Amino acid sequence: MADTEVTARASEASARARTEGETLVVALSGAWRAAYARRLQSELDKALRARGNRPLRFDLAEVSELDTVGAWLLVKAARQTEADGKPAEFAGASEPHARLIARLGATEPRIAPRPPGTPLLLVPFVALGRVVINAWNDLVDSQAMQGRILTAFGSALALRGRLRPPAFVNQFDLIALQAVPIVVLISVVVGAIITQQSILQLRPFGAQIFVVDLGAILMFREVGLLLAAIMVAGRSGSAITAELGSMRMREEIDALQVMGVDPYQALILPRMLALVLGLPLLAFIGSLAGIAGTAVVARYYGGVPFDTFLDRLQDALNLQTLMVGLVKAPVMAFIIGLIAANEGFKVEGSAESLGRHTTASVVKAIFMVIVADGLFAVFFAAIGF
Numbered sequence: 001m002a003d004t005e006v007t008a009r010a011s012e013a014s015a016r017a018r019t020e021g022e023t024l025v026v027a028l029s030g031a032w033r034a035a036y037a038r039r040l041q042s043e044l045d046k047a048l049r050a051r052g053n054r055p056l057r058f059d060l061a062e063v064s065e066l067d068t069v070g071a072w073l074l075v076k077a078a079r080q081t082e083a084d085g086k087p088a089e090f091a092g093a094s095e096p097h098a099r100l101i102a103r104l105g106a107t108e109p110r111i112a113p114r115p116p117g118t119p120l121l122l123v124p125f126v127a128l129g130r131v132v133i134n135a136w137n138d139l140v141d142s143q144a145m146q147g148r149i150l151t152a153f154g155s156a157l158a159l160r161g162r163l164r165p166p167a168f169v170n171q172f173d174l175i176a177l178q179a180v181p182i183v184v185l186i187s188v189v190v191g192a193i194i195t196q197q198s199i200l201q202l203r204p205f206g207a208q209i210f211v212v213d214l215g216a217i218l219m220f221r222e223v224g225l226l227l228a229a230i231m232v233a234g235r236s237g238s239a240i241t242a243e244l245g246s247m248r249m250r251e252e253i254d255a256l257q258v259m260g261v262d263p264y265q266a267l268i269l270p271r272m273l274a275l276v277l278g279l280p281l282l283a284f285i286g287s288l289a290g291i292a293g294t295a296v297v298a299r300y301y302g303g304v305p306f307d308t309f310l311d312r313l314q315d316a317l318n319l320q321t322l323m324v325g326l327v328k329a330p331v332m333a334f335i336i337g338l339i340a341a342n343e344g345f346k347v348e349g350s351a352e353s354l355g356r357h358t359t360a361s362v363v364k365a366i367f368m369v370i371v372a373d374g375l376f377a378v379f380f381a382a383i384g385f
Contacts, residue, residue, distance in 0.1 A: 013040055013063075013070075017047040023055045024048075029062035032070030040073055048077060056081040061092030066100060075104045138342070138364070145264075145342050149272055152265040161262065167270035175236040175271070176278025182235070183228050183282050184289040190227060191219060191290030195297040208302040212312040215294035217321055224287030225325045226373055229332045232279055233365035237340040240271055241361035244344025245354045253345075272337040279333035280326050287325065324385055328376050332369050339365045 013030030026047050032040055058074055078088035090101055118126050155161035198211045247253050253263045298304040343361035347354050
């Protein structure tokens with residue numbers, strides 16, 4: 001009798017393969033348990049490499065422990081041998097081990113049925129339906145959160161809840177004051193670009209002076225506010241979602257509720273007030289920065305002196321133009337805060353969920369800010385502003 005042995009040992013179990021006549025005998029020893037499933041599978045694979053197209057017999061005389069996972073590995077190897085047309089058997093097993101192997105061997109493997117596929121022609125409609133359902137769910141959740149926020153604000157005004165001025169001051173610093181440099185920088189650049197492109201179009205007609213009107217009205221009515229809102233949505237909206245999402249993952253919000261603290265009053269209200277009061281300030285500062293960029297480009301690219309620019313600016317600007325931009329800012333700030341808080345409360349217990357909802361918060365907030373700006377533009381045009 002020739003012995004061909006392939007041995008692969010783990011600290012908990014081993015499998016030794018040898019040939020007896022035409023049969024490959026795999027002698028097993030040690031503990032075949034779920035805790036060592038990967039190593040057991042590796043041992044079986046190495047031991048069965050010498051099987052070829054021969055019958056198989058497992059010798060379990062030295063197996064000290066055997067659970068369902070270990071038995072299933074052996075049964076699966078036996079079924080693969082039988083599928084090749086060769087017999088497979090178990091020998092030397094104790095009575096409990098033999099019963100377990102027999103029970104698993106008598107169980108037919110089940111393949112989970114695949115869900116019915118969607119016909120190709122219906123795929124766009126199914127995707128559209130999911131988008132509509134998700135949008136409706138977001139709308140309902142946002143309205144519910146809006147009610148909770150307004151309730152918390154009303155309780156604070158009625159002195160039935162704490163307003164937490166230190167939290168508001170901290171959030172105002174993070175959301176508004178620390179965002180001033182980046183808003184100023186991007187507004188100056190965008191104002192300069194708009195002015196340069198406008199001069200290119202107006203120069204053939206000798207009307208470079210009108211870039212003052214164009215730049216002032218655009219920056220104070222539309223562009224300055226939009227730039228500030230987009231920067232706040234990307235910078236502060238994502239931060240709010242990440243903070244609330246992390247607190248959800250660590251169950252800190254649940255802990256606040258257990259202690260009798262309203263999370264909407266303690267967490268959401270200071271951030272919302274900081275957004276509503278901070279975005280008009282950022283929009284105004286950004287508009288001034290955009291006008292500064294317009295003045296510099298108009299002077300050195302369009303040949304419009306600074307004194308002429310200032311005289312024209314006084315004629316182009318009025319209180320109505322200024323108020324149109326400032327009226328829109330609190331509404332956009334509320335939209336950003338509402339979406340950020342709603343997405344933060346949706347975070348589940350994984351980093352993937354946190355990243356997904358943070359991204360969704362930024363995308364949805366920017367989209368809704370642009371939509372709101374368009375609706376405001378139509379409204380103000382209809383009432384003659």
